[in-house]
Amino acid sequence: MLTEWGALIPGLHAGRFDVIAAGMYITPERCKQVLFTDPQYQLGDTLLVKPGNPKKLHSYADFAKNHDLRLAVTAGTVELKYARDSGIADDQIIQVPNTTAQLQAVKAGRADAAIGTALTMKDLAKKGGSSVEATTDFVDRSFAHRLWRVGIPSAG
Incomplete structure (x- = not known):
């Protein structure tokens, strides 16, 4: 069933x-709302940027250090929390409803990059053709390689 990320829970x-079989990361907030299965697989994040990565973006820290940069984040994802926890100001974060909107924001220049799983950003790069690319050297290892699980309803 097609739905926006924020509508899953x-x-x-x-x-x-x-069930939620969308590769949801476990967080304390989500544990209060749903139960999770054992981990299904492990995957890190990366950025979607303009070709050649002209602003040399490689981490959340790059955005926190430069207030002029804008980051497209899908609303309701853990990347929003990680961006904020990394010191990125709310006015630098462009919350969008889905990954298609992330791609559009980068292509149109409304965002300098989009953040998401490496798998998702690589798929968006294919869809975006020659106008975007996924970085291969995202360095925020404290957030990388999170385990994905399936979310199931909690009892009560």
Whole structure:
């Protein structure tokens, strides 16, 4: 079922679907809302940027150090929390409803980069053709290689 990321947990609670199989990272906040299965696989994040990475972006810290930079983040994802925890100001963060909007924000120049899993950003780079690319050297290892799980309704 196609839905926006931020609607996954509410949709699960409303009975719109039986499980969340969208590769959801476990967080303390989400544990209060749903149960999680054992880890399914492990994957790190990366950035989607203009070709050649002209602003030389490689980490959340690059954005925190330069207030003129803008980062497109899908609303409701852990990357939003990680961006804020890394010192990126809210006015630098462009929250969008889905990954297609992230791609559009970078292509149009509204964002200097988009952040997401390496798998997702590489897929967006393919869809974006020659106008974008996924970086291969994202360095925020404290957030990298999180384990993905399936979310299931909690009892009660």
